[in-house]
Amino acid sequence: MLSIARMSLLCASAVMLIACQETGKRTNSINDSNISSTSLPFTTLNQLKQVQLELADTSEKQELGLMNRTSMPENSGMLFAFAEPHTYCFWMKNTLIPLTVGFLDEQGVLRQTEDMAPQSLNTHCAKTAVKYAIEMNQGWYAAHKVDIGTPLLHIK
DSSP states (O other): OOHHHHHHHHHHHTTEEEEEEEETEEEOOOOOGGOSSBBBBEEETTTEEEEEEEEEEEEHHHHTTTTTTTTEEEEEEEEEEEEEEEEEEEEEETTOSSSEEEEETTTSOOOOOOEOOTOOOOEEESSSSSEEOOOEETTHHTTTTOOOOBBOOOOO
């Protein structure tokens, strides 16, 4: 899976729509010490909203995902970082809150979103090969006008 150093590059160098923040001030890079094993620093989307993303970068974390949680703060989510691009699928077994998954390509550009119902075994698969996925509360992407084609991660 991806190393912590590689994940820090995902948030490095602001790209018009996303800038990683450290203690309220903009920074162009993130040190490994700023990333815990479960969450990334607050990230500003569209220069308006801050989100807190938990990092799922191992198969164990990816399998568990957001299962068994009864709620999630409005601007929180989970970033899934995969080793290789593929048409990954998600389901909602043991997931109690409605989510929208955003599928991102290797460049960190949003390519597709799928609404997912709680505790459903229906699969929601990427239509093209993706390397990242971000799960947010259902409707978050639409409510914040984050459209298909929006760069969400800056990849070096």
